[in-house]
Amino acid sequence: MPAQPGTTHLPRGKEVPLKPSVQSLVGRRSFFKSLGVGAAGASVASLVAETDVEAAVQNVNTNSRPSDLKITDLRVAHIARAPMQCPLIRIDTNQGISGYGEVRDGASPTYALLLKNRIIGENPCSVDKVFRKIKQFGGHARQGGGVCAVEMALWDLAGKAYGVPAYQLLGGKFRDRIRLYADTDGRGDGHEQGLRLRERMNAGISFLKMDFGIELIRDVPGAISVPTGQSAEERSLTMHPFTGVEITDKGIALLSDYVAAVREVIGMEIPLASDHFGHIGVNSCIKLAKAMTKFNLAWMEDMVPWQLPNLMKTIKDAVDIPILTGEDIYLKEDFVKLIDMGAVDMIHPDLATAGGLLETKKIGDYAMERGIPMAMHFAGTPISFMASVHTAAATENFVCLEHHSLDVKWWNNAVTPAIELDGGFAVAPDRPGLGVEPNPEVLKQHLLEPGWFEPTPQWDKERSWDRLWS
Numbered sequence: 001m002p003a004q005p006g007t008t009h010l011p012r013g014k015e016v017p018l019k020p021s022v023q024s025l026v027g028r029r030s031f032f033k034s035l036g037v038g039a040a041g042a043s044v045a046s047l048v049a050e051t052d053v054e055a056a057v058q059n060v061n062t063n064s065r066p067s068d069l070k071i072t073d074l075r076v077a078h079i080a081r082a083p084m085q086c087p088l089i090r091i092d093t094n095q096g097i098s099g100y101g102e103v104r105d106g107a108s109p110t111y112a113l114l115l116k117n118r119i120i121g122e123n124p125c126s127v128d129k130v131f132r133k134i135k136q137f138g139g140h141a142r143q144g145g146g147v148c149a150v151e152m153a154l155w156d157l158a159g160k161a162y163g164v165p166a167y168q169l170l171g172g173k174f175r176d177r178i179r180l181y182a183d184t185d186g187r188g189d190g191h192e193q194g195l196r197l198r199e200r201m202n203a204g205i206s207f208l209k210m211d212f213g214i215e216l217i218r219d220v221p222g223a224i225s226v227p228t229g230q231s232a233e234e235r236s237l238t239m240h241p242f243t244g245v246e247i248t249d250k251g252i253a254l255l256s257d258y259v260a261a262v263r264e265v266i267g268m269e270i271p272l273a274s275d276h277f278g279h280i281g282v283n284s285c286i287k288l289a290k291a292m293t294k295f296n297l298a299w300m301e302d303m304v305p306w307q308l309p310n311l312m313k314t315i316k317d318a319v320d321i322p323i324l325t326g327e328d329i330y331l332k333e334d335f336v337k338l339i340d341m342g343a344v345d346m347i348h349p350d351l352a353t354a355g356g357l358l359e360t361k362k363i364g365d366y367a368m369e370r371g372i373p374m375a376m377h378f379a380g381t382p383i384s385f386m387a388s389v390h391t392a393a394a395t396e397n398f399v400c401l402e403h404h405s406l407d408v409k410w411w412n413n414a415v416t417p418a419i420e421l422d423g424g425f426a427v428a429p430d431r432p433g434l435g436v437e438p439n440p441e442v443l444k445q446h447l448l449e450p451g452w453f454e455p456t457p458q459w460d461k462e463r464s465w466d467r468l469w470s
């Protein structure tokens, strides 16, 4: 009789004397039943290596029979200021184990809740099957948040059910330590910004990112050309090519001085990526990027919306700084399109939008075959962070993972065990699933709205005919 999945597989073919402690178990019907090898008792035991039996004794999860595991519930706790607002989800099962996921920062928990009745009764260990069932309910940017939250929680559950870390289920590790890059908002002058970045370096961070762009110079006469009366809000809601905003030579010089002052403080050796240039036209993007060549930036991020790949390619072909995008792209297909067009030097998925752990690994693997490296965007709680850490560990072309919360004091303790960075690196844990659980003592003090994984019966009955074809 074959071993039951999730108990323990007992390889055969070796005859090794058993230690007394193990022999005492041999022949006990209940013991072998718990291992899923039936009542064969001593005849099976004689074929089992001693070390395998000892491992079995330690690893059998008597609460979990993965093939019979069923999803019974989906609940939400909405966290504030992590630094973003982030809905956490908990998926419960019929065997008393729960898995956790996180809806993309800034998104509504509704994106996850509307999936509840579509996953109830499913086996959470069938991660890809469930993902394919629900992925039609995801979309780009925050709209992907619900599907990805569920996918994270499924890996957490599958890992717990089988007793292995999520990265192991993805194929195993390429690395134990995950290089982090620190996001740093753009404020003040370049020297001050350099000092903030220097603090990151002192904490062990080995890869930096900062924001700089037209919002730093918008009040300087003659730095940018803007349609008269256009507000910053109007500009923020208009895609880059359609704002009519261009940077003047004076503006380019000011931003160059800013980055020069930063490099003056931090030196040229450490990688320095950049983001949030403002909604400017393609020619301004090219002028700005050319001015940055001498500062050797690690990348310039989202210079135009990813939905405009021809413009992205125009910029990429014209400049000598790596061009990167991807944090708002849902699923592999649009990454494939950008990569095949030659529109990017690097990709930058956020797995809370891209489709979760497995889809992000697939995206990375596709890029790898075409010589494109993968950095990973992240701006949430330690739940999504750990999902990213597992994926980063298991994806060969990974370069660095964003950490957006180095200044949030309670962030490390939002889970148990607490996040412990090794300088500027995260450590891929050996614990099952994602390897962390939400810490209610800390998180209950940081709820966006009342409720800690309260019942959600209002989402039990939603009905629709979901098939996308006839």
Ligand SMILES: [Mg+2]
Pocket: 275, 276, 301, 302, 327
């Ligand atoms: Mg960004």
